[in-house]
Amino acid sequence: MNFSRTRVVLALGVAGALLLALIIISPMLMTSIPSFIGDGATDPDCTGGSQSEEASDSAASDIPADYLKLYKEHGEKIGVQWNILAAVGKRETDHGRSELPGVKSGTNSSGAAGPMQFLISTWGGKARIEMSSRFNGYASDGDGDGIGDVYNPADAILGAARMLKRNGAPEQVRRALFVYNRAWWYVDQVEEIAKRYAKSGEVEVPPQADDSCDEPLVEAAPNDVVAKILSFALAQRGKPYLWGGTGPDAFDCSGIIYAAYRTAGLSIPRTTFGQWPFGVKVSQGSEQPGDLVFFNSGPGTGPDRPGHVGMVVSKGQMIEARCRLCGPIKVTGYASRGNIVGFTRPLQNSDVIEQLTRLRKASL
Structure with a gap:
């Protein structure tokens, strides 16, 4: 099932179209173009950052090798837990293996698309965007071809990492997941998957700076x-x-x-x-x-x-x-x-x- 549709349904029901524009459609809640999102982890002693976590046997057997590489690569680059990224990918589309509408082409009934199920409105208004253009959204170029393609796993996973980082990960990872899909049952499910994917069985959260x-x-x-x-x-x-x-x-x-x-x-x-x-x-x-x-x-x-x-x-x-x-x-x-x-x-x-x-x- 593609549960990302709740991001629109709940947000519209609770706060109306204006709040949706501020919270979901506008990247990072208060930003007009995606390059404002902070790339790269920062000093874990004073600013917080992602922590290295080995993949469990469950992760190695369940996650396609190319997806696992992307989750780890973009998680480390942006500074979010790779196993949280992987758990989102599992929960949304089974790492792109789902045959439901909107995963490989088109959108589902709520306008979500791609392996990480971005609303087209939050991606940038269209599925494929030249990264040299100005746009509002999380469209990202994860493979260096100059295009942010919502159906391209490299691009979509990088965009998801940026969205999570923008909304509080790695320190406030549950808060970030709630913004990704505004339902606490979704947050709980993603966290449980992430724990199975980590060799330690945990979602590691860096300490707050003191x-x-x-x-x-x-x-x-x-x-x-x-x-x-x-x-x-x-x-x-x-x-x-x-x-x-x-x-x-x-x-x-x-x-x-x-x-x-x-x-x-x-x-x-x-x-x-x-x-x-x-x-x-x-x-x-x-x-x-x-x-x-x-x-x-x-x-x-x-x-x-x-x-x-x-x-x-x-x-x-x-x-x-x-x-x-x-x-x-x-x-x-x-x-x-x-x-x-x-x-x-x-x-x-x-x-x-x-x-x-x-x-x-x-x-x-």
């Missing part, structure tokens, strides 16, 4: 002001995302930055749209801790109107409050996210320079 990672990041700050900003931001790790949140219990992407700068006695714009033109632009590669990195993300955003922001904590790493279903606030990698709009340095804004001058005088 404050043992903070000290070296803060010590490397270019000055005391940035150190204060980073100390506050890093201390919020593990708290939930809340749209419009500025703390103390939850934040959105720009809210945590706004609050961090306030902790250092500095006032900057509250929203991403306000923060983008506020700071002085810096070129990629010249960014430093305390700078902001912006992404083209979400409805109504574009290359000149970014809708998501994170704060650089070290080269290639940022702290971000990503989205409600993406897991807690954490340090993640930004280097491989292809939809970066740019970097800014709020501390070089003329208003902030005046604020810093007043603070220094007041401290004398």
Whole structure:
């Protein structure tokens, strides 16, 4: 059976077409093109990442060799558990062996297609997409031919890995599976399959980062002001995302930055749209801790109107409050996210320079 159809049926019934566009049709919930999805695992000590897990005899006998290779390859590349990917492939289409409509061609009654049963709307609006084009969806090129083909296992499995990563895996893997197919019985079934596929009989979940990672990041700050900003931001790790949140219990992407700068006695714009033109632009590669990195993300955003922001904590790493279903606030990698709009340095804004001058005088 192809149970992915519940993603549309339940979402439409619960929240209507608008919420469906934000949660399912729009890739990664808040993103307008798929290259915003973070590729590659990050430092497992401080940011979380996938863990190596040997395949069980059950996995080796049940999963076609080419599929098993793809699950492992793309799971490692993106940073999600390969056995979770494999379990999704088993639950959806028996690793592409199902003869039901939509697996090898066309769609099922709900518009799902391919071995990982993507809704065509979430893939990008059509089954085969040139990866050089702009589109909204998870279409991916897993074999390097320049085409994102929903029926191609290499492409579909890479797209599924990105979707799971976007929505919380590997740390919040059950949450990510729920977004993949919005039913907890589905999550339970996939998890049970994944356990059978792992030699250990478990779904390994990396530990959440703790404050043992903070000290070296803060010590490397270019000055005391940035150190204060980073100390506050890093201390919020593990708290939930809340749209419009500025703390103390939850934040959105720009809210945590706004609050961090306030902790250092500095006032900057509250929203991403306000923060983008506020700071002085810096070129990629010249960014430093305390700078902001912006992404083209979400409805109504574009290359000149970014809708998501994170704060650089070290080269290639940022702290971000990503989205409600993406897991807690954490340090993640930004280097491989292809939809970066740019970097800014709020501390070089003329208003902030005046604020810093007043603070220094007041401290004398």
